[in-house]
Structure formats: C-alpha cells, structure tokens
Amino acid sequence: MTTLHRSTCPHDCPDACGLLAEVEEGRVVAVRGDPDHPYSRGTLCPKVNHYERTVNHPGRLTHPLVRAGPKGEGTFRRVSWEEAIDLVAGRWRAIAAGAGAEAILPYSYAGTMGLVQRNAGHALFHRLGASRLARTICSPAKSAGFQAVLGATPGPDPSLVERASLVVLWGVNAAATNVHFLGLVKAARRAGAPVWLLDTYRTATAAAADRVFLVRPGSDGALALGLLHLLVREGLADERFLAAEALGWEALKERILPDHGPARTEALTGLDEAAQLDLARGLATSPAPFLRIGEGLSRYGNGSMNVRAIVALAAAAGVLARPGGACYGGSTTGDAFDLERFTRPDLQPRPTRVVNMVRLGEALTTLDDPPIRALCVYAANPAAAAPDQGAVRRGLAREDLFTVVHERFVTDTARFADVLLPATASLEHPDLYRSYGHYFVQRARAAAAPPGEARSNWDLFRALARALGFDEPLFGLTTDQVIDLLLEGPSPWRDRLDRAALDAGRAVPLAVPPGPRWRTPSGRIELRNDALAEPLPRWLPSHADAGAHPLRLQTGPSLYSLNSTFTEREDLDRPRGPLRVRLSPADAAARGLSSGDRAVAWNELGELRLPVEVTGDVPAGIAVVEGVHPDRAGERPGNVNLLTSRRLTDEAGGSTFYDNRIDVRRDG
Ligand code: SF4
Structure with a gap:
C-alpha cells in the first residue's frame, strides 16, 4: 500500500520546494513536486527529481563507525551507538579538563535548512563552553550591504x-x-x-x-x-x-x-x-x-x-x-522565529572564542591558546566546500585532532573522521522549514524509516547531552516538541499563521508585520549611513584587482549539484560533467590548449589537474570552474577550493570565493 507524505526540500536553496513522497512499507519509492505548494507549484529541479535515489542510495551510512586506519584514508570499524557516544563524550570531557572547552569547535552550515536539525548542536556546544563558529561562508556581506541602506526593511x-x-x-x-x-x-x-x-x-x-x-x-x-x-x-x-x-x-x-x-x-x-x-x-x-x-x-x-x-x-x-x-x-524572515529559545546562547559559561568558518584551515593549523583539539562536523563538508582547502585538509589530517562527523554519506570530510556517525535524510525526521526565497513556512513529519541506525542531528546532540550529564529540560525535548517551542514564541510574522494547516503539513504564508515603509534608524533610505566607517557608498577594489596571475577565477554553481551535495548520485554525473576549467578561445590559444586537453590550474595556494573546455561563453581574462566536485579514486584529492583563499569581505567576515587569481598551463 502506498501512502503520500508532504515534505519540504531541505537543501540550501531559496526555493524551499514542496515535495510529495510516496512511501511503501516505510520506504520512499518516489518523490515528486507538490502541486499544492504555493511557490514551487509541483515542479522540482533536476537534483531533487528522483530524490528517492538519494534517500535509498546504497552508500548511505547505517551504523556508527570509528577510525581503523591512517587519518583521511576512510577505513573504519563498526561500533554500537553506546560505544560511540561514550567515546565522544569521554574525549570531549578530557579535552575540556585539559586544554579547556574552547579547544572544541563545532562546524556546521546549511546541509539541511530545517530550523531544528540545522541548529541542533548550538545549545550543547554553548553548554559545553566550546568555541563558537561564525557561520559566514555564504553571503553575510550581501545582507550587510542591504542593511546599510535599507536597515530591516522587509524584502x-x-x-x-x-x-x-x-x-x-x-x-x-x-x-x-x-x-x-x-x-x-x-x-x-x-x-x-x-x-x-x-x-x-x-x-x-x-x-x-x-x-x-x-x-x-x-x-x-x-x-x-x-x-x-x-x-x-x-x-x-x-x-x-x-x-x-x-x-x-x-x-x-x-x-x-x-x-x-x-x-x-x-x-x-x-x-x-x-x-x-x-x-x-x-x-x-x-x-x-x-x-x-x-x-x-x-x-x-x-x-x-x-x-x-x-x-x-x-x-x-x-x-x-x-x-x-x-x-x-531575498526574503527576510529573520524575526519570524526566536531561535535563541532553541540555540540557547545563555547556556555559555561566558562568551567564548569565535572562529570564522571561512578561516577553518588557518584555525586548525595555527590557532593557539588553546589549539583546536576536537572538531564536530554536521550538515557541512569543509574538506570539499571550505576555501583554502590545502590548509583545511592539513588541519583535518592532524593526528592530535579528534574529529566527529555526522553524515549521510562518506564525504571528503568524513574520510578524516575519528568517529563517523550515520545521519537521517530529511524524509526520515521531522522539521520546520522557512525559506530565504519566499514567505511560506512548512512543517514536515518523518515520512520513512531511517536506514540501519541513522539518527537525526537533534537526536545525536540530545544523546551527547545526556552522556555529558547536562540536565537542562531542553535536552529532553523531542524534535516535534522543539518545533512547538519555536512556534510558541511570539512574533508578529505569525500573528495570522494558519496553525492547523501548518500542523497538517501544508506550506502556509508568514505575514510581513506592519510597520514603517523604511525600517532604518532614521526612517528613511540611508544613502548616507553615519554609523558605518564608510558613510557613503564608494568604489572599493576587490582583493584580486591586483595580483600576479593573469586569470580571474570564477567558481560558479553547477546545475546538477548544490555545493558538494548530490555528488553521490551517479545519475547526475553525466549531465554535471567532469571537473573542468572553462577558458576563452584567446586564453586557451595563448597557452596552446584545446578542449579536452589536460591542464594544471594553479596559484600560490595550490594546483588542480583537470581537463580544459574552450568556450565563447567565457570572456578573455577569466577562468571558470563550476561545481564543488568530490575526490575521485585514483585522482589527486581536491577541487576548485584548492585555489580559493581565506580572505574576507569588507563587512561581516564573509567568504570571497569569486575573488582569486590563477594561471593555467598544459599538464605535463
Ligand atoms: S534544490 Fe531543487 S527541489 Fe530543492 S528547493 Fe531548490 S529547486 Fe527546489
């Protein structure tokens, strides 16, 4: 018998599409767009059409594993959840007692956009007194630019x-x-x-x-x-x-x-x-x-x-x-939910050290007082997706770094884990989703049974909290109870929310709260903003306006992967195509290169070996590498982020993935 379940695409994408999952005997057999979703209206992108192939992929992690070989080799042995939790809690306790809890660093981002699973570790790490992560890898500089002129004016x-x-x-x-x-x-x-x-x-x-x-x-x-x-x-x-x-x-x-x-x-x-x-x-x-x-x-x-x-x-x-x-x-629903009811910054013993995620490689290889001794990665894949990849991987390879990874698949980061824990996919746990590309919110229930012993992010961190002896009532709540907690906190965005429809799994609209036209301190559009170091917009050069290498590197998105996700799907390999550098005819000719030739793209940070595509779509002076590709067996590890730097934006400590110079030469 087939049952239909409404859900939301959990990926880091503004569309936050409505999904319909067909489930037979606890297993997802098909996924299609929900025609009743008011924004996505029944269609999905090529990545999530056939999402059941991701959910049922034979590469899903099903049991806790601990490292059984050299760091980074990806050799593991199976253990029970009890052993894994005891091991992690014990190591964290010892590190906190020795170097101090700030030697522990969580690393997470938007591997899932659900408000519970995405933010699941915050309360635990606050309670531990761990270092905090500045989650700046996407586009905080864009928000800062908008806010400089329009303040909190809703989009x-x-x-x-x-x-x-x-x-x-x-x-x-x-x-x-x-x-x-x-x-x-x-x-x-x-x-x-x-x-x-x-x-x-x-x-x-x-x-x-x-x-x-x-x-x-x-x-x-x-x-x-x-x-x-x-x-x-x-x-x-x-x-x-x-x-x-x-x-x-x-x-x-x-x-x-x-x-x-x-x-x-x-x-x-x-x-x-x-x-x-x-x-x-x-x-x-x-x-x-x-x-x-x-x-x-x-x-x-x-x-x-x-x-x-x-x-x-x-x-x-x-x-x-x-x-x-x-x-x-983008849509601006930051005030619609009081996330601090869940993330609990008040549990910190004192305001702890902040590490910018863009500078993970530097932090793992140079940070002192205390050095990072333990890393916990969930909903993220920094070995593939963080800039300054050479330094990130040197850091992950440290024998004295105790790394926990909670994942669905053996990613490039997971291969460096000391403890690798199986994570649920979105159709296997409940969550609450809002969007940064529209104004609808949706509550999703678990539609299918997880494979093996996979656990959700929140269930992992609740178990770790218990093992560490943390008895705050929050850590006793189920995911559904956390969702209710978030929905109970007052917000004018939700004054007219149709709670019954939300609880039934439908996407329902948030309402932009009434207020002044321009929600700035002055009540006007602030072309001049005296609160900023630069009161007026003016021309600033980018980092790579100057630099020794002749080509500006553009690291664009692929149509068939989302950062490093969906790279497990063999059916998307062909349309995505191989990792390649795209050059203008002039730049290719100047280097004696033609389409299909093997080349080395390089700069002061590293080297990447890959084929060339010559195309008139790319102007002279630019080299394009699209997609965040995974390591492939038999090839040198690494992707385009071997060539991207840890330099930051002018405001808000953001990433500068598009602001690098490289050169390209024939391989061999
Ligand atoms: S990744 Fe695809 S299915 Fe998911 S929200 Fe974006 S467009 Fe929709």
Whole structure:
C-alpha cells in the first residue's frame, strides 16, 4: 500500500520546494513536486527529481563507525551507538579538563535548512563552553550591504516579478540556484518584459535573457556608481522621491559620483557608455522594473560595498518608488522565529572564542591558546566546500585532532573522521522549514524509516547531552516538541499563521508585520549611513584587482549539484560533467590548449589537474570552474577550493570565493 507524505526540500536553496513522497512499507519509492505548494507549484529541479535515489542510495551510512586506519584514508570499524557516544563524550570531557572547552569547535552550515536539525548542536556546544563558529561562508556581506541602506526593511514578494515591465538579474545564475524564480521571470518575459542579465560570463541563465551585460569580476559596485553618475547627468534620478524618502543623496552626488563618469566606469567594468546608458535608462524609466541581486557579487573583498551601491542605484533610479518596482535580494524572515529559545546562547559559561568558518584551515593549523583539539562536523563538508582547502585538509589530517562527523554519506570530510556517525535524510525526521526565497513556512513529519541506525542531528546532540550529564529540560525535548517551542514564541510574522494547516503539513504564508515603509534608524533610505566607517557608498577594489596571475577565477554553481551535495548520485554525473576549467578561445590559444586537453590550474595556494573546455561563453581574462566536485579514486584529492583563499569581505567576515587569481598551463 502506498501512502503520500508532504515534505519540504531541505537543501540550501531559496526555493524551499514542496515535495510529495510516496512511501511503501516505510520506504520512499518516489518523490515528486507538490502541486499544492504555493511557490514551487509541483515542479522540482533536476537534483531533487528522483530524490528517492538519494534517500535509498546504497552508500548511505547505517551504523556508527570509528577510525581503523591512517587519518583521511576512510577505513573504519563498526561500533554500537553506546560505544560511540561514550567515546565522544569521554574525549570531549578530557579535552575540556585539559586544554579547556574552547579547544572544541563545532562546524556546521546549511546541509539541511530545517530550523531544528540545522541548529541542533548550538545549545550543547554553548553548554559545553566550546568555541563558537561564525557561520559566514555564504553571503553575510550581501545582507550587510542591504542593511546599510535599507536597515530591516522587509524584502518584497518575489512573485511580483511576474508583473514586471523589465527584469534585471544582477549576478544571479537562477537556472542553477533559483529555478522557480526563473520560472516567474520567464512568465514576465512571455508577457512582454525584457530580461537583462548582468554577470561575469554567459551562465546557463543567459538562455532566458534578452540581453547579457558582461562585467569584470568584482566591478559591480563601480558599475552601480557609474549608472548613478549617468542618472544625474541625464536628469533621470527620481529627485522628488529622494528628497522625500532618502538621506544623503546630495552628499553622494557631490562627493562620490563626479569621479564615476562613463570612461572610468568602462575602464573598471568593461561596459561601454552605450551599454551603461541603456541600463540607467531602463531602470529609471521602465514603469515597474524588478531588480534581482544575487549572492555571487558579494563574495569579493568589496562585496558589501558592491551591494550597497546597487541598492543606492535602485533608490535613485526610482525603482523603490514605483508601484510594482522592486529591488529583491531575498526574503527576510529573520524575526519570524526566536531561535535563541532553541540555540540557547545563555547556556555559555561566558562568551567564548569565535572562529570564522571561512578561516577553518588557518584555525586548525595555527590557532593557539588553546589549539583546536576536537572538531564536530554536521550538515557541512569543509574538506570539499571550505576555501583554502590545502590548509583545511592539513588541519583535518592532524593526528592530535579528534574529529566527529555526522553524515549521510562518506564525504571528503568524513574520510578524516575519528568517529563517523550515520545521519537521517530529511524524509526520515521531522522539521520546520522557512525559506530565504519566499514567505511560506512548512512543517514536515518523518515520512520513512531511517536506514540501519541513522539518527537525526537533534537526536545525536540530545544523546551527547545526556552522556555529558547536562540536565537542562531542553535536552529532553523531542524534535516535534522543539518545533512547538519555536512556534510558541511570539512574533508578529505569525500573528495570522494558519496553525492547523501548518500542523497538517501544508506550506502556509508568514505575514510581513506592519510597520514603517523604511525600517532604518532614521526612517528613511540611508544613502548616507553615519554609523558605518564608510558613510557613503564608494568604489572599493576587490582583493584580486591586483595580483600576479593573469586569470580571474570564477567558481560558479553547477546545475546538477548544490555545493558538494548530490555528488553521490551517479545519475547526475553525466549531465554535471567532469571537473573542468572553462577558458576563452584567446586564453586557451595563448597557452596552446584545446578542449579536452589536460591542464594544471594553479596559484600560490595550490594546483588542480583537470581537463580544459574552450568556450565563447567565457570572456578573455577569466577562468571558470563550476561545481564543488568530490575526490575521485585514483585522482589527486581536491577541487576548485584548492585555489580559493581565506580572505574576507569588507563587512561581516564573509567568504570571497569569486575573488582569486590563477594561471593555467598544459599538464605535463
Ligand atoms: S534544490 Fe531548490 S529547486 Fe531543487 S527541489 Fe530543492 S528547493 Fe527546489
């Protein structure tokens, strides 16, 4: 007998799609899109179509394991859960008694987006007094850039794009990372709205665009300032709106914009004056323009300033003034749930050391006072996905580092584990999901039995809390009770929440709380923000604007994996294709390379051996490597993150994955 279960895609993707799982005798036999989900409307991306192949994959971990060979070799022997928990609790207790609990570091990110399983370790590590992890690997600089200008103003409804008169996709490869939003964009295009794409190379999203503007990596802020200059020169700025709603327009006009004429903008961005004018006029005169800002342009040394300048452009062009106009960076539901009821920072004995996850390699290899002696990894795969990969792997290979990994598969990180614990997949545990790409929230129940002895993140940390003697009532709660705890805390976002529909598993809308139009300290759009070290948006160079190597490395997303997830799926290997470097015909010819040749991509951080693809989609001066590929047997370990640095963004300590230089030479 087949039963149908509603659930949510748990992956780090703004779409947070609704799933329907067909279950027979406790086993998921098929997964499809839920036609009743108000945003994803019954479709899924190629990664999650046939999600049952992930859930039932023969490579799933089923029993606790402990290391039985050299570090990193991936040789383990089976133990019971009781032995594994006792071993971990005992080692942590000994390390805390010797070096101090700050010698223990949790490392987790968005391997699952469920509010319970994603945040499952926080309370335990706070109670232990462990080092805290600054979870900055994605796009905190983007948030900082938006907040500098718009404070806590909620983002618009993304479905507004369907009625736009012009869609500008600025630095977003939606075909890979936001497919349902791209569906709405295509609907707008069918209704007559031109779609313009700004990016550093022709991504898969270019196929959905009427016009593609290619800009130099990291020059987005310079382009925004150049367009602001043209708005002033052409009399296109919305002066009445700015006088009524914004602070600092006169200062920006007088002190910053005169230096950003078209010639300098072309020199910095590569876009000529005619293209600059088209962009400025389009944004300023189209009746209902929808400007979508992506994450990638914030992953540079000037990332926050790039975003800040683009949001200032949206204000000055009147995009924020016109009904139907929108500047969208994501949905902003941060206040909808009081997560601290669950993560319990108050359990810390004192505010403990903070380690930036972007600098894990440095932390594992150089940090002192105390050195990190124990690492606990869950919902993350730093050996593949963290920058400065050489240092990360040298750190993970330390014999004196005690590493616990909780995973579904033997990932590149799991091979370095001293204790490797089997984790449930999302269809095997309950959770509560919100989205960073729409305003619906969904409660999912477990649909299927886990394989073997796999446990959810929360059940793991509850067991460890018991073994460590922590008796706070929180650690006695089940996952469903934690979800209820999160739903009980007051929030105006949930005042009109349909709790019965939520508890029945349906996606239900959060309501943006009423409040002022601009939720900034001044109540106005803050083009000038005196609380910041840089009160006005201005041009900042990116890290790699200077550097010895001739090619700017762009590490784009793949359509068939999500960071390092889905790389276990052999059926996705073929469409994803092998790890490869994509070069322009000019750069390939200059190096005597043709498609299919083996090459070495290298810089001061490392070397990566991989085949070449020569393509006109990549401009000269750029090398593109898409996807976070896993190690392959018989090949040298490592992926593109051997070449990405641990340098940080200008604000918020974010990653700078797109801000590196390399060179490429023929292999051998
Ligand atoms: S990865 Fe994104 S687009 Fe694909 S099913 Fe999950 S939420 Fe939807």
